[in-house]
Ligand SMILES: [Zn+2]
């Protein structure tokens with residue numbers, strides 16, 4: 518089959534002809550239609566997040582068809598958990614000590630076929646074509662988990678308005694919250710998309726919002742945004758860091774955290790998150806804006822993601 522391989526972090530993905538994967542007894546073989554491109558793929562490509570093995574096939578937002586049953590399914594980042602560790606036994610499988618992740622420990626979806634543990638594949642809402650469904654699987658799922666950590670915040674700021682924020686903005690508006698979108702300075706296209714999707718306000722991340730926020734979610738991998746967001750949230754407000762990797766957080770005066778402001782991160786997802794979000798998405802209904810690339814163009818997609826040139830979510834179209 519055709520696949521894009523990462524030979525070594527820091528080097529471009531390479532198109533290769535490799536054997537079709539053989540499913541283990543608990544796995545299913547999936548013919549891939551589309552696979553979303555996530556910032557985590559870029560972090561692995563760039564060596565900021567360690568690959569589980571090399572060469573590696575990236576991609577953890579897989580939309581495909583089970584070869585055994587013909588059912589269309591989605592495969593997310595969380596690919597396997599042990600079921601025995603203290604996290605698994607306390608409904609926190611997202612923190613499993615032995616977890617394996619799709620596109621990191623298990624070869625992912627930048628290929629014509631993939632295998633996945635049967636317990637970690639999900640049926641997808643019918644009304645979503647393959648390309649539009651792909652971003653639901655990480656941008657949507659983990660973004661939704663991050664939004665839940667803002668509690669009942671009415672005024673929510675999103676720092677970084679890419680794949681995740683463009684999905685979660687719609688959920689937040691649906692829940693009656695007001696969204697304030699912060700983009701890279703001058704990214705008018707992302708600001709226009711935010712306004713289109715119901716944000717109350719959109720501006721540069723260097724700006725203060727027009728009023729204080731009850732919570733903020735940082736999707737951009739930029740540690741300097743943590744003190745910026747803390748200064749924008751009201752006492753008691755939470756700043757949620759939604760990414761798997763972030764540049765160092767600069768020191769800041771304690772007064773910015775004082776008065777019960779909270780900083781927390783989000784790690785991975787649980788199967789319950791996947792079930793909840795995939796049921797909610799068609800109710801909102803979440804509409805995904807996608808920029809499509811062919812399998813051979815996966816490296817180009819990552820480059821564009823790095824430079825901030827993607828509107829909405831990048832998706833690799835593999836096969837109809
Ligand atoms: Zn992801």
Ligand SMILES: [Zn+2]
Nearest residue numbers: 599602605613
């Ligand atoms: Zn575990």
